[in-house]
Amino acid sequence: MYSNHSHKFQLNNNSLFKKSSLIKGSLFLALSILLTGCNDNDPEVIVPVDPVVSTLDADIRAIIITQNLTGDPSTGRALPDIEEPKAQLGMKLFFTKSLGGDLDSACVTCHHPMLGGGDDLVLPIGVDAEVVDLLGPGRIHSVNGEHFDGGPTVPRNSPTTFNIALWDNFLFHDGRVESLGKTPKMGGNDGLGIRTPDVPFGERDSDAGVNLVVSQARFPVTSKEEMKNFSTFDGTNNAEVRQNLEQRLGDYGNPLGEMLIVNYWLAEFKEAFSDPDGTAEELITFDNITTAIGEYESSQVFVETPWKEYVQGDDSAISDVAKRGAKLFFNSRQDGGANxxxxxxxxxxxxxxxxxxxxxxxxxxxxxxxxxxxxxxxxxxxxxxxxxxxxxxxxxxxxxxxxxxxxxxxxxxxxxxxxxxxxxxxxxxxxxxxxxxxxxxxxxxxxxxxxxxxxxxxxxxxxxxxxxxISLTDTQVEELLAFLEVLTDPCVEDRECLSKWIPDASDTNPDTLRINAIDGDGNYL
Ligand code: HEC
Ligand code: HEC
Structure with missing residues (x-):
């Protein structure tokens, strides 16, 4: 597939990178394209570097060009910063049990930043946990809970919320939240509408909200096993659940169940939506609740991987084992890869x-x-x-x-x-x-x-x-694994780095119902 010629240009390329570590990103791509035009008499071509390694790099850099990789899927998108007021409000909403029908489950129950944006469980346990604030391994369903049979009640694994705003077509394992336009880089916000489970397949949900992430956030509260539970909101439909929740948080109307004992949400919504005179009825709507949650989730962009550094020009960013894994990963079977x-x-x-x-x-x-x-x-x-x-x-x-x-x-x-x-x-x-x-x-x-x-x-x-x-050797599987390992942003394994996405004592706790997550050993997450 690769001619001698392109092979040489890659060697040439390497030599350039060894000399100048400043050359990065798009400049690198531009250079690579320019260099394809070099002829074989180019005096720079002969470089005394380890031939095996440079072949590996050359091969991968050719793949990077063929597959149009930039290393960064987040560019060209409008993404919020976690420090923005709406994202801050969204974080508090994401962590509060007041969005759970019976006040015992929050979004974070199954999507904690310290648990990879998921819950570290094979299958999740939402409502009726034995210890409500215990997340991850050790979380079990209470024997007194509805439909108790010993096991988890939720049928699918919790996906990560990390990089959730980078999806353009579908959310959920089965894509039941779907962008009808599927415009690249738009996250469903292309004006062509979003289908959700509230409407038939293929149709547009006029209440879906601005993007896929916001649309998705309308649904966990309606799932009995995840958040709604089986008592307070029993017999209500999706629209009624949402209305009860906005009234509960807004402290207005006549929602099912008790009003919150402590409730400072209005001040939070006024600040986040820059509307100091807004009333609870105006500001604490389910649309605003999901807008804020969506902003928080969309700020969870974790793409600073060793692979990105490699793609953007740093040959030393990943190991040779990972490089061999990359070749297996990207190459077709005809080219000896795993496709x-x-x-x-x-x-x-x-x-x-x-x-x-x-x-x-x-x-x-x-x-x-x-x-x-x-x-x-x-x-x-x-x-x-x-x-x-x-x-x-x-x-x-x-x-x-x-x-x-x-x-x-x-x-x-x-x-x-x-x-x-x-x-x-x-x-x-x-x-x-x-x-x-x-x-x-x-x-x-x-x-x-x-x-x-x-x-x-x-x-x-x-x-x-x-x-x-495909039949691969154990070594090849290890190589693939080593490649997958360089796809992780070190921030997601670092409590300090993640702390911006986890409320602490300096953040208000508007209803005192925040999940203070602990692990199975009783340590704070
Ligand atoms: C009991 C655990 C649980 C709770 C609580 C929960 N989720 Fe989830 N979440 C899941 C599971 C399981 C799925 C996958 C469901 C499916 O695909 O059918 C999911 C899917 C998602 C997705 C789509 C991910 C993707 O890659 O497509 C997002 C986003 C999300 N949840 C956000 C939230 C938000 C926001 C809340 C609170 C309003 C919440 N979740 C509450 C378990 C939970
Ligand atoms: C035909 C399409 C296809 C090919 C080819 C493919 N995958 Fe997948 N991969 C999927 C799908 C679909 C899933 C999710 C399946 C499910 O959840 O039941 C998945 C899941 C995964 C997961 C689990 C991710 C998670 O978050 O749960 C890993 C890891 C993975 N693939 C790696 C690989 C590697 C490595 C290769 C090459 C050897 C590969 N895949 C080839 C479609 C593919």
Whole structure:
């Protein structure tokens, strides 16, 4: 695929970078393009550097150009800063249990920055936890809770909220919040409308809000298992839940349940929406609540990865093992690669589309199929047979921090998540159930996952999928893993760096109902 000529220009390129570490980013791309024009008599070409290593760099830099990578998926977007007033209000709303029907669950329950923007659990526990503020491993469902059967009540793994504003097409594993226009870099805010589960598939929800993130925030409060619970708001529809919540926070009207005992939300909304004379009815609306939450979430941009530094010109930003992993990741099978970027494509490492790949189906499921423990994935929305068991391709930025992996959290190591792609049948046959807490309902796992794999095999026969079984050596899997590791922004592993997104004693606590998250050992997160 690469001619001798392009090979030389890459060597040449390297020599330039060794001399000047200042050359970065787009300048680098511009240079690379210019240099393709160099002829073979160029006196600069012969450079005494380790030939093996520079071939590796040359190969990857060629891939970077072919796949149009810049290293940074956040450019060209209007993204808020966490210090902005609306994002600050959104943070407080994200952390308060007052948005939970029975005051026992908040957004942060399943999306804590210290837990990779998720909850570190295979499957989440929202309402009725034994210890409400205990997040992550050790969080269990109370024996007195509704529908108690020992296990988690939520059927899918909590995705990360990190980089959530970088999605342009869909949110949720099955894409049930969907931009109808799918304009790149617009996050659904392209004027063409957003479909949500409140309206039929394909239609525009006129109440959806400005972008995908805001639209999504309308829904967790309506889920009994996540936030609504089974008592105070019992029997209410989605619109009624939202109305009850705005009235509860706004201290007006006649919402179900008690009014908040402590309530200083109005002052917070006046400040965030720069409206000192606004009334609670005007300011504390569900639209403003989700707007603020959306701003907070959208400020969680974590893209400063070693990979970005590498793409933007620093050859020493990642190890040789990671570089070999990169080649496997990006190259097609004909070129000796594992073809990962056919789906995990671009700077955000996702094609924002749906595929059947054969990840384990565990837990209660979404009520599909013979046992009700299946999850038909995208098919639930489109009713198109080819979408049965298809899930959205996740981004792989910060993937080391966002486990367990897969839509049902069935892979508790990254290695396993990778291997499942390589040969799902073998992974299923050898699935190690001891990786799951005994309380995870896995009774139908083998039968349900087998159906997914059978569908994958059928899709292949019908030419509907790009994923084939691949045999890789253990070393190659380690290389892929090393590559995935350089896709993590060090900030997400650093409490100090994340502290801007976690309220502390200096932040007001308008209803005293903030989650003060602790881990299973009782330490503050
Ligand atoms: C009990 C756990 C739980 C709570 C509480 C919760 N979520 Fe989630 N969240 C999930 C799960 C599980 C999903 C995936 C659901 C699906 O795809 O069907 C999800 C999906 C999301 C997504 C989409 C992520 C993506 O990659 O598409 C966002 C954004 C999000 N939640 C934000 C919020 C906000 C905002 C709140 C509070 C209003 C909240 N969540 C409350 C568990 C929770
Ligand atoms: C055919 C498209 C496709 C290809 C090719 C592909 N993936 Fe995936 N990948 C997906 C989808 C879809 C999921 C989510 C599946 C689910 O949740 O059930 C996923 C999930 C993952 C996850 C788990 C992420 C998370 O947040 O849960 C990792 C890690 C991953 N892929 C890495 C890879 C690697 C490495 C390769 C190459 C060996 C690869 N993928 C090839 C589509 C693909």
């Amino acid at each position: 990962c970027s056919s789906c995990h494509s671009g700077d955000f490492f996702t094609d924002e589309n749906f595929h059947v790949i054969g990840m384990a189906q565990i837990g209660r499921g979404k009520g599909d199929g013979d046992y009700g423990t299946e999850d038909f994935g995208r098919f639930r929305e489109t009713r198109d047979e080819k979408d049965k068991y298809a899930f959205r391709t996740p981004s792989l930025l910060n993937v080391t921090a966002t486990g367990p992996w897969g839509h049902a959290g069935g892979s508790t190591t990254l290695q396993q998540a990778i291997r499942t792609h390589l040969n799902p049948q073998e992974e299923l046959n050898n699935y190690d159930f001891s990786q799951l807490d005994p309380n995870i309902q896995a009774v139908d796992m083998v039968i349900n996952t087998q159906r997914v794999i059978d569908k994958l095999v059928a899709n292949r026969a019908d030419g509907l999928t790009s994923i084939e079984d």
